């Protein structure tokens with residue numbers, strides 16, 4: 600591609616006006632997986648309200664004028680309540696700041712981005728959405744697991760595993776497994792044994808391939824190849840901790856077929 604064609608093809612970045620909030624995704628961790636729009640937002644924002652899953656390498660890309668405000672729910676620091684985060688975004692926008700609300704992955708996939716957009720709408724604050732690469736699909740692809748394969752599946756389920764393992768959740772996990780499509784479970788770690796048992800009762804075979812991936816695209820990445828019935832024990836044995844996703848279904852078995860020729864460092 601020649602330089603002019605490249606320049607013509609790259610995005611014409613929108614203005615980031617004072618008083619606006621941009622809800623953006625930072626991807627799974629590796630700064631190379633940021634979108635150019637999010638990079639532009641990082642360099643233009645006055646306030647960057649970020650969660651715990653935004654990789655420190657990405658925060659280093661912020662402009663010098665930017666104030667970094669942690670509003671996460673992990674990392675040993677006190678939790679921010681969602682209502683407080685909504686209020687913070689509204690307050691900063693009303694101060695005529697350019698406010699970047701930066702989240703890991705995609706802001707609209709298990710990221711409370713929808714709730715925040717609704718709160719901004721109700722408060723009359725203008726906002727823009729910048730999608731990010733969601734961690735479940737990025738982690739799968741980086742591990743050599745296609746989300747779909749023509750001969751394997753025509754759908755893939757993204758599921759949150761964080762709700763308490765009460766009867767309603769367990770019934771829902773069983774129903775999702777009964778659909779017969781692979782499932783990518785976000786936030787699985789606190790309920791992993793219960794989720795895997797529910798998938799089995801829902802009709803998934805005990806030997807169904809499963810791959811657990813933690814901290815995908817970072818130097819702490821760990822990948823465990825296992826099966827539905829062994830996933831919980833293997834995760835414990837290998838000391839897997841959050842953030843992690845679990846992929847259950849025939850697509851997970853593709854990793855073994857692709858690994859030998861795949862560059863992955």
Ligand SMILES: C[S@@+](CC[C@H](N)C(=O)[O-])C[C@H]1O[C@@H](n2cnc3c(N)ncnc32)[C@H](O)[C@@H]1O
Pocket residue numbers: 627628652702703704705706707708709710732733734735738784785786787812813814815816817841842843844
């Ligand atoms: C609150 S959800 C946010 C998801 C995010 N909005 C996205 O689209 O990826 C947090 C969960 O995302 C998953 N996650 C985020 N980053 C990850 C990573 N680098 N590797 C594996 N899982 C990750 C984990 O399941 C984690 O518990």
